[in-house]
Amino acid sequence: MNKRMDILRKTISVAVLGMTLLLPLTVMANELVMLPGRVTDRVLALAYIHNLPRHETQSLLESLGKAASGGLPVEPLLRKVEEGLAKRVSPERIVEALETLSGRFQEFAQILDGVAPHTPKNRDVILRRMHNLSTLGITPEVLEAYLHGRSPQSMGDVLNALEIKAGLMQHGISDQDAEHIVKAGLTAGCFRKPKWNLVRLARxxxxxxxxxxxxxxxxxxxxxxxxxxxxxxxxxxxxxxxSPGRGRHGGAHRFGGREAGVGRSGEGAARGLMQTMDATAPRQCDNNGATTQGPVDSPTD
Structure with missing residues (x-):
């Protein structure tokens, strides 16, 4: 009888141990399914390079997978992981930072869904640019007010205009004057392209x-x-x-780029956005600021 009980106890112990080992692998596999392959590969490579234990790797994947399943941009979060590990920040603190950044993206996603339920395929680009603008002092409330009533095709104009507004204010133009410029430019169709020369002039x-x-x-x-x-x-x-700031990225590297937070430069993000949008406007400014007719395919200055 005692021998049978010993065998039973050992069998139960082995089963419990197997479930304990299998559960993390199952959770990790579920998170991997939600993530793009390149993101998964990068996280696993980082875990190997920094000798992270399984549970810490799993925590990072869970946080990224949660964001991906919610339709949020994952690449900026991955960069946060890379930066944190490079600076020897603990994975626990990195996960906290990921949750904070995901919360911000979720706020912008709610704004976007409220003003444009049928968002175009470049949703990630729009969310990243909204986040960049928030780091430049453009509040979510201002973003929502500007985007309200806009078609998905005209969102690029608004984001271009607000990036320029942030740049103008950084170089001494008052909020009131910058607001007047932005509203007048949007009415004239002047922000089909990001007008970085305006910021260069102000600087x-x-x-x-x-x-x-x-x-x-x-x-x-x-x-x-x-x-x-x-x-x-x-x-x-x-x-x-x-003028200062002139170059391949123009003024964008100061007003919408990596210094602002995440992703591509404001000008680069604008190019990616506008290439996938076919916005139309009654009038718009050409490269030199003069008003012209007709669509513009891709932004320059």
Missing amino acids: AAREADIPKEHIARLILDIVEGRKTDRIVAEELGINLDR
Whole structure:
């Protein structure tokens, strides 16, 4: 009898041990299914490089998988994992940071779903740009107000305009003047492209001690089609081709890029967004700020 009880106890112990070992693998497998293969491969590679135990790797995968299953951008979260591990941050703290960032993306997703239930395929790009704007001081409430009533095709215009607004304010233009410029430019269809030259003008004018009210009026002339950015630059004695921030990413690297938080630069994100949107507007500014007719395929300056 005692021998049978010993065998039974051992059998139960083995079964419990098997379930204990199998459960984490099952959970991890479920999370892997939710994640793109490249994300899974990268996390497992990072776990190997940093010698993470199974439970810590599982926690990272669970957090990323939860975001993916909720339709949130995963790439910015993956970069957070990479940055944290590179700085020797504990996986527990990284998971906390992932939860915080996921919460922000969830807030933007709710705004987006509220104003555009049938969001286009580039949802991830829009959410990343919304997050970038929030790091630049554009509140979720302002984003929601601007996007309300907009078609998915015109969202690129709004995001372009708000990125420029953030850049103008960073270089001394008041919130009121920047707001006036943005609304006038949206009405004129001027933000089909991200107009980084407006930010370059504001920055150069500030460095030249030109009154900010004066440059704000001139920028308003540009977005309303009365002048071009080149003409304004000549009037102010500014060389846009040599102004700070000019380059492959233009002003975007300061106002919408990695310094702002996540993802591609504002200009790069705008290009990805606009290439997949066929927005139309009654009028828009060309590369030099003059008002023209017809669609623009991809943004430049």
